[in-house]
Amino acid sequence: MEIHSPSRHSFRHRTQGSVLIIVMWVSLGLVSVTLYFAHSMYFEFKAAGNVYEGHQAQQAIDGALRYATYLLANLEEPGTLPEVDTYVAQQALIGEATFWYIGRGQESSIAATPVFSLVDEGSKLNLNLATQEMLEYLPNMSADFAAAIVDWRDEDDEVSENGAEGDAYGRLNPTRQIKNAPFDTVDELMLVYGADPLLVYGEDANCNGILDSNENDGDASPPADNANGSLDFGLVEYVTVYGKVPQEDEGEQNSGNTNESGEETLQVNVNTASEAVLSVLPGMDASKAQQLVSYRAAQGPLGADTEWINQALDDGDLTQAQEYFTGVSYQYTIDVAAVGKNGKGFRRTQFVVDTAGEEPVVIYRKDLDRQGWALGQNLRQELNQFMQQQRQR
Numbered sequence: 001m002e003i004h005s006p007s008r009h010s011f012r013h014r015t016q017g018s019v020l021i022i023v024m025w026v027s028l029g030l031v032s033v034t035l036y037f038a039h040s041m042y043f044e045f046k047a048a049g050n051v052y053e054g055h056q057a058q059q060a061i062d063g064a065l066r067y068a069t070y071l072l073a074n075l076e077e078p079g080t081l082p083e084v085d086t087y088v089a090q091q092a093l094i095g096e097a098t099f100w101y102i103g104r105g106q107e108s109s110i111a112a113t114p115v116f117s118l119v120d121e122g123s124k125l126n127l128n129l130a131t132q133e134m135l136e137y138l139p140n141m142s143a144d145f146a147a148a149i150v151d152w153r154d155e156d157d158e159v160s161e162n163g164a165e166g167d168a169y170g171r172l173n174p175t176r177q178i179k180n181a182p183f184d185t186v187d188e189l190m191l192v193y194g195a196d197p198l199l200v201y202g203e204d205a206n207c208n209g210i211l212d213s214n215e216n217d218g219d220a221s222p223p224a225d226n227a228n229g230s231l232d233f234g235l236v237e238y239v240t241v242y243g244k245v246p247q248e249d250e251g252e253q254n255s256g257n258t259n260e261s262g263e264e265t266l267q268v269n270v271n272t273a274s275e276a277v278l279s280v281l282p283g284m285d286a287s288k289a290q291q292l293v294s295y296r297a298a299q300g301p302l303g304a305d306t307e308w309i310n311q312a313l314d315d316g317d318l319t320q321a322q323e324y325f326t327g328v329s330y331q332y333t334i335d336v337a338a339v340g341k342n343g344k345g346f347r348r349t350q351f352v353v354d355t356a357g358e359e360p361v362v363i364y365r366k367d368l369d370r371q372g373w374a375l376g377q378n379l380r381q382e383l384n385q386f387m388q389q390q391r392q393r
């Protein structure tokens with residue numbers, strides 16, 4: 001006979017109740033685990049999307065370099081950059097990706113979108129050939145730093161007035177060695193005695209030639225800037241280390257423009273140089289530079305022609321400056337930014353291409369991914385809207 005013990009009965013109930021609770025807990029646990037994995041899968045999926053579009057953008061950069069190199073290898077007039085309306089410089093589609101060539105305008109630093117073009121290195125002052133005086137006239141330059149630049153690149157150990165040779169570098173902590181040889185890159189300026197990022201790179205932290213919001217908010221977000229509503233450029237904007245020209249004699253090394261005694265001489269492309277750069281040349285000043293730039297802007301395509309400078313000035317003459325002017329240059333910066341299919345995976349690489357030889361050659365490459373978004377706030381908004389539309393589909 002079966003005995004129904006009240007205690008056993010209630011025990012069974014308790015057990016069933018406990019099992020139910022455990023099952024509920026386990027289910028709840030499983031649900032949260034599922035949710036957790038679903039969530040992380042979602043992020044993995046998103047991350048994979050970003051990586052995929054990053055690859056697309058990288059491919060686009062390679063394609064953009066090939067396109068630019070092709071343009072430079074087939075110049076109508078060697079030594080002159082093609083007019084920007086004769087090639088695709090912005091929102092260029094390549095496969096599913098899109099690229100832009102980030103360029104420079106004429107002193108127009110406040111804009112929501114950068115200028116898109118290739119950049120002429122001949123528009124800048126040659127850091128290895130500029131005199132101390134020319135360097136001193138560059139914006140925000142100090143006499144000390146100009147002297148330190150000259151001491152850095154000259155082969156002797158004689159300290160220029162206000163300059164710095166090996167001893168000064170030996171007293172640094174940590175110490176470093178002076179180069180006593182020409183600059184190979186403009187970034188090398190950061191190694192010169194007395195260098196600081198604001199002096200060398202200025203407020204343009206993402207190197208796109210326009211004033212982005214973080215570059216005009218003081219210390220609120222990097223870089224430190226003076227929040228004065230205009231973009232204060234660093235030295236890298238005005239100087240170059242390139243200036244080779246094609247040599248007539250076979251077998252001779254390209255060594256730049258040379259004078260009668262065979263020394264290299266500094267020349268600046270008067271058709272592309274900024275006011276700031278033209279101002280520092282002997283016989284020039286801010287007013288003459290400004291007149292040259294505004295006259296030039298009204299001229300239309302210039303090619304290699306420099307005759308126009310004879311009509312450009314209201315008064316004063318350019319006799320002293322003439323020897324520093326040229327209408328041709330052979331090194332160009334190709335600064336490519338790209339995004340993938342859905343506007344994600346932003347990538348950016350800067351190249352310098354030398355066209356002084358038989359074929360264009362890439363002589364410098366710098367990865368600018370870490371400098372972040374560089375296409376300005378308008379394009380940012382457009383791409384965000386585009387991405388939202390994609391999501392809603």
Ligand SMILES: [Ca+2]
Binds near residue numbers: 151152153154155
């Ligand atoms: Ca020296």
Ligand SMILES: [Ca+2]
Binds near residue numbers: 204209210215
């Ligand atoms: Ca900027």
Ligand SMILES: [Ca+2]
Binds near residue numbers: 214215217220223
């Ligand atoms: Ca800032």
Ligand SMILES: [Ca+2]
Binds near residue numbers: 228
């Ligand atoms: Ca500023």
